[in-house]
Amino acid sequence: MNARSETLVLPAPLPLDGGGELARVEVAYETYGALNEDRSNAILLCHALTGDQYVASPHPITGKPGWWERMVGPGKPIDTDRFHVICANVIGSCMGSTGPASEASDGRPYAMRFPVITIRDMVRAHVGLLDALGIEQLHAVVGGSMGGMQALSLAANWPERASRVLVIASTSRHSAQNIAFHELGRQAVMADPRWNQGDYYGGEAPDSGLAVARMAAHITYLSEEALTGKFGRNLQDRDAKSFGFDADFQVESYLRYQGSGFTQRFDANSYLYITRAMDYFDLAEEHGGKLADAFAGTSARFCLVSFDSDWLYPTAESRHVVHALNAAGAAVSFVELSAPHGHDSFLLDVPALDRVIGGFLG
Amino acid sequence: MNARSETLVLPAPLPLDGGGELARVEVAYETYGALNEDRSNAILLCHALTGDQYVASPHPITGKPGWWERMVGPGKPIDTDRFHVICANVIGSCMGSTGPASEASDGRPYAMRFPVITIRDMVRAHVGLLDALGIEQLHAVVGGSMGGMQALSLAANWPERASRVLVIASTSRHSAQNIAFHELGRQAVMADPRWNQGDYYGGEAPDSGLAVARMAAHITYLSEEALTGKFGRNLQDRDAKSFGFDADFQVESYLRYQGSGFTQRFDANSYLYITRAMDYFDLAEEHGGKLADAFAGTSARFCLVSFDSDWLYPTAESRHVVHALNAAGAAVSFVELSAPHGHDSFLLDVPALDRVIGGFLG
Numbered sequence: 001m002n003a004r005s006e007t008l009v010l011p012a013p014l015p016l017d018g019g020g021e022l023a024r025v026e027v028a029y030e031t032y033g034a035l036n037e038d039r040s041n042a043i044l045l046c047h048a049l050t051g052d053q054y055v056a057s058p059h060p061i062t063g064k065p066g067w068w069e070r071m072v073g074p075g076k077p078i079d080t081d082r083f084h085v086i087c088a089n090v091i092g093s094c095m096g097s098t099g100p101a102s103e104a105s106d107g108r109p110y111a112m113r114f115p116v117i118t119i120r121d122m123v124r125a126h127v128g129l130l131d132a133l134g135i136e137q138l139h140a141v142v143g144g145s146m147g148g149m150q151a152l153s154l155a156a157n158w159p160e161r162a163s164r165v166l167v168i169a170s171t172s173r174h175s176a177q178n179i180a181f182h183e184l185g186r187q188a189v190m191a192d193p194r195w196n197q198g199d200y201y202g203g204e205a206p207d208s209g210l211a212v213a214r215m216a217a218h219i220t221y222l223s224e225e226a227l228t229g230k231f232g233r234n235l236q237d238r239d240a241k242s243f244g245f246d247a248d249f250q251v252e253s254y255l256r257y258q259g260s261g262f263t264q265r266f267d268a269n270s271y272l273y274i275t276r277a278m279d280y281f282d283l284a285e286e287h288g289g290k291l292a293d294a295f296a297g298t299s300a301r302f303c304l305v306s307f308d309s310d311w312l313y314p315t316a317e318s319r320h321v322v323h324a325l326n327a328a329g330a331a332v333s334f335v336e337l338s339a340p341h342g343h344d345s346f347l348l349d350v351p352a353l354d355r356v357i358g359g360f361l362g
Numbered sequence: 363m364n365a366r367s368e369t370l371v372l373p374a375p376l377p378l379d380g381g382g383e384l385a386r387v388e389v390a391y392e393t394y395g396a397l398n399e400d401r402s403n404a405i406l407l408c409h410a411l412t413g414d415q416y417v418a419s420p421h422p423i424t425g426k427p428g429w430w431e432r433m434v435g436p437g438k439p440i441d442t443d444r445f446h447v448i449c450a451n452v453i454g455s456c457m458g459s460t461g462p463a464s465e466a467s468d469g470r471p472y473a474m475r476f477p478v479i480t481i482r483d484m485v486r487a488h489v490g491l492l493d494a495l496g497i498e499q500l501h502a503v504v505g506g507s508m509g510g511m512q513a514l515s516l517a518a519n520w521p522e523r524a525s526r527v528l529v530i531a532s533t534s535r536h537s538a539q540n541i542a543f544h545e546l547g548r549q550a551v552m553a554d555p556r557w558n559q560g561d562y563y564g565g566e567a568p569d570s571g572l573a574v575a576r577m578a579a580h581i582t583y584l585s586e587e588a589l590t591g592k593f594g595r596n597l598q599d600r601d602a603k604s605f606g607f608d609a610d611f612q613v614e615s616y617l618r619y620q621g622s623g624f625t626q627r628f629d630a631n632s633y634l635y636i637t638r639a640m641d642y643f644d645l646a647e648e649h650g651g652k653l654a655d656a657f658a659g660t661s662a663r664f665c666l667v668s669f670d671s672d673w674l675y676p677t678a679e680s681r682h683v684v685h686a687l688n689a690a691g692a693a694v695s696f697v698e699l700s701a702p703h704g705h706d707s708f709l710l711d712v713p714a715l716d717r718v719i720g721g722f723l724g
Binding site: 112 | 379474554574578589590605618621638647
């Protein structure tokens with residue numbers, strides 16, 4: 001499919017919302033499909049919290065298929081025979097773009113010296129990449145979950161850079177409950193003595209704490225119905241309860257597996273920084289307190305998709321964005337899809353989502 | 363109010379659902395109000411996961427008022443001028459009843475040598491207490507959350523021991539999501555190196571892990587609406603975000619406070635054992651798979667109360683119990699109360715609950 005892995009060094013320091021700038025910024029990205037001559041067929045895909053640029057290529061650490069293989073490829077809803085798809089690892093992450101594990105100017109990892117960044121800072125780095133690639137206007141920016149926040153931020157802050165904006169299972173701000181779950185995860189990481197104030201590179205990483213954080217997050221990604229349908233009270237490889245503390249129930253085994261698998265591929269400090277960026281996200285606040293003002297004068301077409309079983313970013317959050325877009329006079333379509341998987345529906349087999357995405361991208 | 367603190371040593375070893383028995387069982391309990399001559403005015407109150415017997419007396423460690431002061435006392439809905447109220451610390455806990463911190467026969471704390479117990483085991487110890495007190499039939503057994511599980515277990519397994527059964531914000535079985543949150547908490551405790559396979563008595567306790575577990579639980583006790591109403595995205599004692607990892611948001615500060623406050627008064631191993639007992643709870647399974655069979659031939663009157671904002675044990679769980687009671691031909695009333703606080707509503711100021719309780723107790 002003509003997949004390429006690249007890393008760009010931004011030509012100038014990146015100004016940050018928190019003040020100051022990040023001196024030398026690398027942006028690691030994948031592309032799929034060919035860029036056309038007038039550079040008008042590019043789609044920027046934005047990944048979620050623990051996602052990465054390996055949308056439709058095997059993950060270099062786990063060897064697993066890309067996270068959106070089902071959506072991106074020749075003849076697929078995001079058709080790489082027609083579109084040039086770009087996905088960049090967000091800054092703050094750990095798959096090649098500059099983050100807390102990267103070397104600072106003194107040659108040692110930033111660790112907690114890395115600045116606290118925002119969703120807009122991540123998007124600012126993406127825009128730097130588009131500039132370097134000579135792409136003035138995207139055919140579309142597309143993202144689910146934190147990817148949707150990036151898509152909204154691009155639309156609000158660089159409105160001329162995308163003609164279509166597709167936001168799936170996302171929100172314009174983190175709620176108190178969203179913040180609470182992230183804080184829980186951060187405290188789990190920081191409670192691990194191996195975290196050592198973030199200075200663990202070259203030694204043992206705080207895998208136990210990070211695994212607990214991942215378990216907490218996973219519970220929020222699935223609906224109660226999905227957990228019941230998938231696991232119920234079924235026992236794991238045994239006929240009776242053990243009257244001990246092993247993983248008697250399948251759901252326990254599943255969570256332990258999700259927790260421990262995650263630590264192989266993700267940096268704990270990145271988890272702290274990216275969750276912080278999401279918690280700080282409040283698009284209305286960035287634009288004087290009124291969300292409609294974030295989209296004033298936009299000429300992009302928007303599409304918002306939510307899932308009825310998503311309790312992390314429920315439909316009301318998408319509807320809130322749609323109302324603001326309506327107030328701003330933007331062209332917007334909105335659909336709530338029915339799927340049992342909860343927030344994770346955007347990554348799973350939901351044929352209606354394929355049709356919405358294919359149709360919206362035109 | 364005539365409050366008394368007592369500890370009873372059960373006269374015989376306690377048989378356990380997991381096999382074997384617990385040799386020397388102490389049951390610490392409080393009583394309020396006088397027992398009448400024919401011993402017919404006793405109400406057994408069953409406490410929740412991290413609750414204790416200090417219903418309407420100051421907590422001996424924290425000095426805080428009892429957890430149900432608003433409900434229990436002279437002239438209150440559970441009127442100690444009329445009823446003799448008994449509340450016993452569950453076995454497995456840490457406020458005086460035998461649990462993992464208690465001395466085993468070798469003079470050292472049980473720690474993880476304590477047997478895994480069930481809700482029915484806790485109730486078996488309560489029944490031992492009632493036997494010792496010469497109380498053949500309770501006027502009522504009352505409990506919220508895990509207390510409601512105990513009330514249901516008493517009604518199902520010792521049907522002659524209570525003439526009224528009041529179950530608030532509870533369930534007849536733990537769902538996959540309930541188990542998932544508890545497993546998350548247990549993993550947080552066990553990830554703390556100070557847990558040391560449970561052998562931490564006399565040294566430093568795994569407070570960091572236990573605090574994370576408590577934070578996770580607290581999120582489930584409050585509704586999304588309650589968190590938004592109480593905290594929203596409000597900042598804590600500051601005008602702007604710090605661009606750091608302090609508790610910028612009020613909800614973060616609240617969770618940290620809840621987590622650290624809890625570790626003063628609760629034993630981490632008790633947390634493991636009691637959550638395990640709750641996860642194992644499945645009243646239908648105990649009675650051949652059909653919940654109605656658990657209540658066959660009961661002559662007690664039941665009252666089930668749920669809260670519309672409770673997502674831990676939602677109304678559907680209470681309704682499920684009510685249907686089973688209907689199928690068993692039991693006398694049952696059921697009310698879903700509207701309250702914004704989520705699961706914690708049963709502990710908070712919900713005047714409608716006072717009326718339901720007062721009315722049902724007669």
